[in-house]
Amino acid sequence: MARPMVLTRPARREPGSIGARFAESARACGIRTSDGELQTWFEDRRRANLFSVDRIPLSGLQGWHEHRHTGNLVHETGRFFTVEGLSARTGPGPDDGWMQPIIHQPEIGVLGIVVKEFDGVLHLLMQAKMEPGNVGLVQLSPTVQATRSNYVGAHRGRGITHLEYFAEPGRARVLVDVLQSEQGSWFLHKRNRNMVVEALDEVPEHPDFRWLTLAQVHEMLRQDNRINMDARSVLSCIPFEGADDACDWDEYRETLRRGLRDDLPTRHRDADNLLWLTDIKARAELHQRLVPLRSVRGWHRDEDAIRHDEGRFFEVMAVNVRAENREVSAWTQPLIAPTGQGMAAFLARPVDGVLHLLVQAKVEAGVRDVAELAPTYQALPSNFADLPAHRRPRFENEVLNAPAATMRYDSAQSEEGGRFHHAINNYRVIDVGTGFPLDEPPGFRWMTPRQLMSLLTHSYYVNVQARSLLAGLQTTW
């Protein structure tokens, strides 16, 4: 391809920068927790936390009821979240509109990781936390996952371990603090605060928490269902930099290292990527309106779940959770359970030696502003299995049938276990190589990992699946 590359901006690498310190942590053995201790502790937490999660009929929900007029699923306290109906429309035609159940949770929570240097190396304080929808139930989570009512008001922080580092001024230095969206297919306008703070004093020990280097977190993230969605989202927002001093690397790592730098040529200028996205948002209509859950056409309610009439997409089901070591020792709640396993993948290739990812601007029912930047492919393949090829998502063949040798990252991860039941996505970064066409179908664009990461200082550019993949990609360098 003969199109010119453009140089975005001059180099500005600082050895003591936050990005460089995290890059150092990504190469460091555990000082506070050895790899062996980590494995033992994690398995021990999974065993020690004897939770049981059992599916129950919708009518077995306690504290939750169907709202009299709307049929919405609401909690008697008005807290947590509601399941309502959404009417969405992407155009004037008869096939451009649909209705679906959606989770409505306008509160902003905190997903926060405390970091601290030990022997000059940043460590992340990770929590072993149970969430009823997680595969394996206990996964590594951010230091804190808190709702807004936890961190504001008179009782802030009480009862949530380490929340003071996020709620009280002067306890920590804020390194990352940005609102990011969550699943646009299942949530209406949902977002959380993604934070990383550096503790300024001693942090008390607690059996559910361990200090890990970024290298150790990365190793866990290469395994299936170990690092929860909230942690992956926060990790993606860290201003991670590739190191300069690498040697004996293979060619892929060299292109990735270059793809993380901000002083090398990119296919498109950063500013032009924003113009491109504005154009897509302005042309692709998305009208959203909450409607009574009872009025949602194409879905029905039976004893066990609210389901799509053709069995597609997802169902709203209910579970009973018993947690033997908690004050609240049992509760019931609704969860969303997708009808199949999902796939989220970036096709990647070097362009003049710099790794680029094929990014999709994706419209989803519940996004805040029409479209966000998403993986090349993001879908439940089973939703499309009976459709002709031209109606299936682009690049499906390249993603589903990728040769093992081209998969730089490939793992199964659970989506938010507090809202979704066994919502597993296979996350893949597939290096398609320089032979792959640089063409960009409408809605697709080649961008470097650094270009996507620099957008993560702002809200609602990069969707949660793309963020999970960026966190995964960082494990491969």
Add this chain to the structure above:
Amino acid sequence: MARPMVLTRPARREPGSIGARFAESARACGIRTSDGELQTWFEDRRRANLFSVDRIPLSGLQGWHEHRHTGNLVHETGRFFTVEGLSARTGPGPDDGWMQPIIHQPEIGVLGIVVKEFDGVLHLLMQAKMEPGNVGLVQLSPTVQATRSNYVGAHRGRGITHLEYFAEPGRARVLVDVLQSEQGSWFLHKRNRNMVVEALDEVPEHPDFRWLTLAQVHEMLRQDNRINMDARSVLSCIPFEGADDACDWDEYRETLRRGLRDDLPTRHRDADNLLWLTDIKARAELHQRLVPLRSVRGWHRDEDAIRHDEGRFFEVMAVNVRAENREVSAWTQPLIAPTGQGMAAFLARPVDGVLHLLVQAKVEAGVRDVAELAPTYQALPSNFADLPAHRRPRFENEVLNAPAATMRYDSAQSEEGGRFHHAINNYRVIDVGTGFPLDEPPGFRWMTPRQLMSLLTHSYYVNVQARSLLAGLQTTW
């Protein structure tokens, strides 16, 4: 004050950059249109366009009706906009919630200015356009104001002069293209596409359009009610730079010039401003829900308008518009009419010789994401006249009683005349000088004009009143 200043980033000034080219245009006499011709043409347009706008009873609206179930004001075609009810809540307390009428218009329109060089100087193609709610009716507008249905689909561009430069690829080079919000008190989640494009070929002449230098536009913007809101919004998004080679300037202009540069110390780093805003958004709750207009408490409908029970805020009224030189020669429509004249002002002062503005993170009923950056003071003073001092907006005294000599910018401007009737704000930039305290009450922060302008490459950071003031500020250098 002893707090340290921080240096944000190295200089990167490029002589041929877009910002530098607009700075050049801001000093250039009109080449295509002399100042005298401009005045003659503008007055002629005001005279030639014999529109009459008359208030009518709400029941006199034609094509508009009250929706049977909701009482919402809707057009029979489903086009244009609707007036609905909004239930807003900023906290759990009884005084934290309110209801109000609100304009709902989810479509994204284009506000676009075509620019072109004549004799090496950029000129802006401005339109003399009538809008029924404008003071003076005809004001200078962007080249194009178009709805989404105008610029997508089979008939794109037809009937709207010069729309092809925005709708057809290859006709122009895109310099600016970003979605920006509009009045959060009166619109729910409204935004438009702010564009500046440079024409690549000859642009046909048209009696309603003139090529003006930025200097000429600035001169009009220093007068009352000459430049419409859409034009002010687009002007604020231009990456305007201060010139380097100024001489015999007064001290204020020198501090402003320095406040437009990106290589000088600022009170806060750009990245820290974003962290500050995230914190505010996460702590200041805002829950929004559309409700039937009929169910809005605290408002009532009479023959002439929908009004607040205490006569505050605004009313929804109706007008009959007769436009003698149009295909559609008459129409009726609802408009929102505020109950008094508004005020939007930035307090400004140099900090170490660099002009800073006191920016407010303001929560408004209809904003897309809790809060946006707003002027120091933005209110209808009459809404607060009978309240005790501690319940009135901050800095009211400094703004309303500012000495004339401190006002660097002071003009009355109309808000969007297609939706608002004589909605006039006094826009002021008040130079309070180095004696003014640098304290920052909660929700306020000193930022340079350049810091605000750099956020205008992204959406929904800077609200429309602050953008009008930034456009006004640029006229003062």
